[in-house]
Amino acid sequence: MARGQLIDVEKRYGRHSVIHGASLDLPDGELTVFVGPSGCGKSTLLRMIAGLEEIDDGLFLLDGEPMNDVPPARRGIAMVFQSYALYPHMSVRQNLSFGLETARTPRGEIAAAVARASRILRIEHLLDRKPRELSGGQRQRVAIGRAIVRQPRMFLFDEPLSNLDAELRQEMRVEIARLQKELATTMVYVTHDQIEAMTMADRIVVLREGRIEQVGTPVALYDHPDNQFVAGFIGSPRMNFHGAVVTSVDGSAVTVALTGTTTQIAVPVAAQAAAIGEQLVLGIRPPNLHPSGQGDAEIAVEITLVEQLGGNALLYGRTEAGVDLVAQEPGHSAAQRGERRVFGLPSAQCHLFRHSDGLALPRRRS
């Protein structure tokens, strides 16, 4: 168990910066998830924490001690690799004991640690098998077991579920979350799948192009995204975006007109942020967009596609401006392609983002 801190951490390849001044707290005992599109630097950041990549500038502290120059093995950190990196010529038992043997741990202690780890992960019956005889899910457990055995201060996971099929992925997601709570360790988990992030994390760190976009609990990121990127990345189905122009501003709200349509809506955000005529982007999540027009404003659409998912339905409606909006309707929908409908916009759940830099206009806390 340990508290980690990244302070202004930088990574450069030649002239080109891959991680720009990232600062972050990794609280003790929490599961922090790094998430973002490919190339955003989440794996690089993880590897810098592990010590597999050099930190070019800034500090990485573990329990207050700087770790920049400490070799990976002495940081007290264990990592589960995306490809598991199990030693193929060793049995499961040998894979689990390898690190402890290297540290010259007494044989009895090694046996006890291996027994404990294999019990937690339910792989006791596999101890004498070789990795090539195991299934994907089993190999993953062994990889996790190898990390547990060393009783590290911090666990790192590098996209551990991306090689598994969907069903197994869901099962392992639950397992890993359960494991973290049981062991009460600090965990850093990297994934490109925002659903994994939302379901597992105590805190999510959204990264894009080497910069931290936002840090917060899943709910906080969902309800209060700091910018358009985070708003569009978190949440499935994706948030709807529509161009908007500010028509009036007063103490309690900013009124915008949706570009190319006749719809106007007053959104409760801090007024000083906006000027009349300013270009903005309105965001509204599909579950919040009412499929039958109830709300503070209406927008006329023509239905282009209906996806019946059984438990709910997604209605794709095209506005007069040619923008597609997705509304989520519970149960089965009677909507038809080509039908003219009106979607309802609740002002309390609308988000406004500046067109220029994507920053969200801060909400008035009511």
Place this chain on the structure above:
Amino acid sequence: MSDAALDIAGLRARLAGSRARAHRLHRLHRLLRHCGLVVLCAAALYPLLWMVAASFLPEDEILTAISPIPKSWSLHNYTAGWNAFDVSFTRFYLNSALIAAISVVGNVFASSLAAFAFARLRFPGRGLLFGLMLLTLMIPAHVTLIPQYVLFQNLDWIDSILPLVVPKLLGCDAFFIFLMVQFFRTIPREIEEAARMDGCSPWRIYRRIIMPLSTPVLATAAIFSFIFTWDDFFGPLIYLSSTENFNVPLALRAFAGSDEGSSLGQLFAMATLSVMPVFLVFVFCQRLVISGAAGLGLKR
């Protein structure tokens, strides 16, 4: 809070220092490695460089020269050595070239035919014959040597290039067949299946689809076939008896054993020239040669 801030600045300064030191150490390490490798390369190539250098020196200087760089440059050894025999080396090079040309073409062509059959055609006995082919890799040439000699003697082929060249035309080098089978297997079956549905015969598939797609392996096989053939000594030693039929290795050896061969300079000049073709092939086709040599060990 401000204490912590000061602390951080101090830590960063210290880290920058230790990072710079680590970089210097790393660079030193790398420099040492480069030095070691340069020394090794120099030592490994020294005999060859010396030979080439010595070939440019007049006779009396050679005996004492140890430098890989010649002090004086003269082509005398080359011109003298070339014509030292009553048969000039031109003849030997032509012989070698003829043998190489026919062998390479024959080998590559015949091997590809057999390889295509093994890799892509279905016929009874395929497994058995393929296994048999692999077994022939184990048979050293010496076991079949004597009966082959008797056969060629009865055919009156001794002292001609036929005993050297005809086996190649019959695809007797299982090594190349194996190499090509491995390659052909990587060509997607769908391409051939589409061709079959278009009514292509196996021959057409071989000629219009497999061969054009196989240039890498054909080139590799051609290069290695050339190298083996050019340097071949044992076969020619047995089958080529008259001097004017010698290939270059044989001629070189005869030169060494002759009176003219006591001139070290001329010997080295001729030796240098004899490895030139293989060397040039290597220089121009380096990547193919090296990946061919590597591929040997990994296709298992």
Place this chain on the structure above:
Amino acid sequence: MRAGVLGSRRRYRDTWAAYGFLAPWLAGLLVLTLGPLAASLYLSFTQFDLLDPPEWIGLENYRQMATDPRFWKALRVSFTYVVLAVPLKLLAALGLAMLLKQGLRLAVLYRALLYLPSLLGASVAVALLWQRVFAGDGLLNHVLAAFGITGASWISDPRYALDTLVVLAVWQFGSPMIVFLAGLQQIPRDLYEAAGLDGAGAFRQFRRITLPMLTPVIFFNLIFQTIEALKAFTQAYVVSSGTGGPTDSTLFFTLYLYQEAFAHFHMGYASALAWVLMSIIGGLTAVMFAAQRYWVHYDE
């Protein structure tokens, strides 16, 4: 019914085409491989000098071998050569592959330069060069003299002559080195990272990860180099000027065979020798294959 006819017609067509493609190889197999193989077995039980027809003498050739001191000497020489040359060559190859593997700049250049001896090494030119390097007044002794050391007359000294050939073999480590390099590249990098996180230093990583994962490549190189060493001929012939001397100290088995067949025309005896050679090669290969499950690790 129709499908059945079409089906068998397609397989029928493949079979004809296949044997068409295989015709050259099959011809070669029968006439130049299997035929001579059987013939030489027969000849090994005869006395045959090419002038008169072979005369059956039963096991006499084999009995003669057992009491022939040159036979045992040749066996000893070949075995010593293999036991010295192969391990040293592989050690050099592996060592240099490890030096080159870390993505050094210029690695491609070093690799090519170190491969060059291997490429040219089998040629007569290099064998002649070797003779001149290790002669009593050769290059090596000149270089040693510069350091004040008097070298022996290496190739004329029965104690050292074979060693010069071993050095020649080890000098050609470039070829197995390339194979090792390719094998090293196939080891996933994250295994080393995981081991690093587990606290393993460079040496432990080499012993517990690199070596075990290289065992298939080591196995291949071991077999290939051993067989090549047993079949070696040109170097011994040229360096000893065909004699296998001094005092048979470089009498490779293949050289002995050649002398018996083409200098003394004991064709029957030579055939028996050839079969002994093939049995040795076959036996060694079989033993190595059987032993591999004790030390070679194969991935799926």
